[in-house]
Amino acid sequence: MRPIIIFYTWYLLGLALSVACVVCVCVWSSKWRGGFAWNGSGLQFNWHPVLMVTGLVVLYGNGAVLYRVPLTWGQNKLPWKLLHAALMLLALILSIVGLCAVFDFHNANKTPNLYSLHSWIGIAATALFAIQWVAGLAVFLLPCSPISLRILLKPVHVWMGGSILSLSIAACISGINEKLFFVLKGNTNGTLPYNALPPEAVLANSLGVLIVAFGMVVFLILSNHKWQRPDSRPEDMAYTPLLQEESE
Amino acid sequence: MRPIIIFYTWYLLGLALSVACVVCVCVWSSKWRGGFAWNGSGLQFNWHPVLMVTGLVVLYGNGAVLYRVPLTWGQNKLPWKLLHAALMLLALILSIVGLCAVFDFHNANKTPNLYSLHSWIGIAATALFAIQWVAGLAVFLLPCSPISLRILLKPVHVWMGGSILSLSIAACISGINEKLFFVLKGNTNGTLPYNALPPEAVLANSLGVLIVAFGMVVFLILSNHKWQRPDSRPEDMAYTPLLQEESE
Numbered sequence: 001m002r003p004i005i006i007f008y009t010w011y012l013l014g015l016a017l018s019v020a021c022v023v024c025v026c027v028w029s030s031k032w033r034g035g036f037a038w039n040g041s042g043l044q045f046n047w048h049p050v051l052m053v054t055g056l057v058v059l060y061g062n063g064a065v066l067y068r069v070p071l072t073w074g075q076n077k078l079p080w081k082l083l084h085a086a087l088m089l090l091a092l093i094l095s096i097v098g099l100c101a102v103f104d105f106h107n108a109n110k111t112p113n114l115y116s117l118h119s120w121i122g123i124a125a126t127a128l129f130a131i132q133w134v135a136g137l138a139v140f141l142l143p144c145s146p147i148s149l150r151i152l153l154k155p156v157h158v159w160m161g162g163s164i165l166s167l168s169i170a171a172c173i174s175g176i177n178e179k180l181f182f183v184l185k186g187n188t189n190g191t192l193p194y195n196a197l198p199p200e201a202v203l204a205n206s207l208g209v210l211i212v213a214f215g216m217v218v219f220l221i222l223s224n225h226k227w228q229r230p231d232s233r234p235e236d237m238a239y240t241p242l243l244q245e246e247s248e
Numbered sequence: 249m250r251p252i253i254i255f256y257t258w259y260l261l262g263l264a265l266s267v268a269c270v271v272c273v274c275v276w277s278s279k280w281r282g283g284f285a286w287n288g289s290g291l292q293f294n295w296h297p298v299l300m301v302t303g304l305v306v307l308y309g310n311g312a313v314l315y316r317v318p319l320t321w322g323q324n325k326l327p328w329k330l331l332h333a334a335l336m337l338l339a340l341i342l343s344i345v346g347l348c349a350v351f352d353f354h355n356a357n358k359t360p361n362l363y364s365l366h367s368w369i370g371i372a373a374t375a376l377f378a379i380q381w382v383a384g385l386a387v388f389l390l391p392c393s394p395i396s397l398r399i400l401l402k403p404v405h406v407w408m409g410g411s412i413l414s415l416s417i418a419a420c421i422s423g424i425n426e427k428l429f430f431v432l433k434g435n436t437n438g439t440l441p442y443n444a445l446p447p448e449a450v451l452a453n454s455l456g457v458l459i460v461a462f463g464m465v466v467f468l469i470l471s472n473h474k475w476q477r478p479d480s481r482p483e484d485m486a487y488t489p490l491l492q493e494e495s496e
Contacts, residue, residue: 177426
């Protein structure tokens, strides 16, 4: 099979998993958890999983693989850089609104914030993401940033980008797990506990599996050097010509 | 600073984090959770975090970066391959014993197995690890395995290796989070709940942070192409010469 067909097979699988993750988390929050509001109630909390999964995982992962799409090659990189930055900014905004949803909910219910390991990992992922976005803008988009700095920081940007996605996935998995233990306690009305795997648990566990599968597809696309945008292949002199053109 | 010094700085940080993770999980299980036994009690469960963190994260991560140590370069690769396989086998055995500890504990207490998302992710990580180890042995160690197959499957082995580490970290974070909600409920004797962040919660949350930091150092070492064993750099003709020498 031609390499471009293999790439697009994986890329389309990533897009399909993106849609599946967003649909799954929306169905969980709306059908099983009662829907949405912004009034400090549990319905406000329901925005939290939807916005974190959509922003910190799905949009983030799609933004990360943008340069691998062959359609974006052989052209001026600047518009694609702007799209990468815009997708990541949207992902960051959704994540921050997702954090506001849970902080507001906790404050309205006098629940302490930031005590669980889930919250520590989630806040670390979002904080690193914010730093990464600002540093990325300053180093890779501002024309005054010197080429030597871009070459120096590109591997750090790539490594930090992958690490943030890993942290986001760990935060989502621990968050879904925690929420299911909170809400599926079982009672005398015949509601089943988490350990009896009622339909809601199967749906939310499956959401976790979809998130992990999506992350694996993103890492697969990122790890294949043949799918790197040609200007950033090591043998192409560390993308200097294009950066020179852009920084002029 | 010379590249080799930068490498060893990160490598030693990875080793220091390895020791910190193992010490931290042992202190948590022994000092705060009452120690160890193999009798179906909660003391048997205590082996579970110790063995999973030590096997599936610490030994696994150290096995993954072995080829990056410059000390192993410029020599026949076979002894280092055997050490890589041996470290990974030890990691796999510890992980499987760690799973036995929790299955036995559940069975003795009539608790269902494999219902939580934590357990789904953990069992997937261990199963993929077992498949990866057997496939690695068959493809990269058995002399009868053809060079074309090795070249074809090396990127898959590397991608799957990183994915398994990400899954392991997600499983550990969700497991520590879940355990703390189970055991730190607070009571009238003055025991503080998880949301009051008692010392045990700070210790176990810190264990989670150490695991994430260790994973990030491993990914940093793996992501730097300059630190790749020279025979596997793409410009060195996909490590064919050494594989030919080994398969003779």
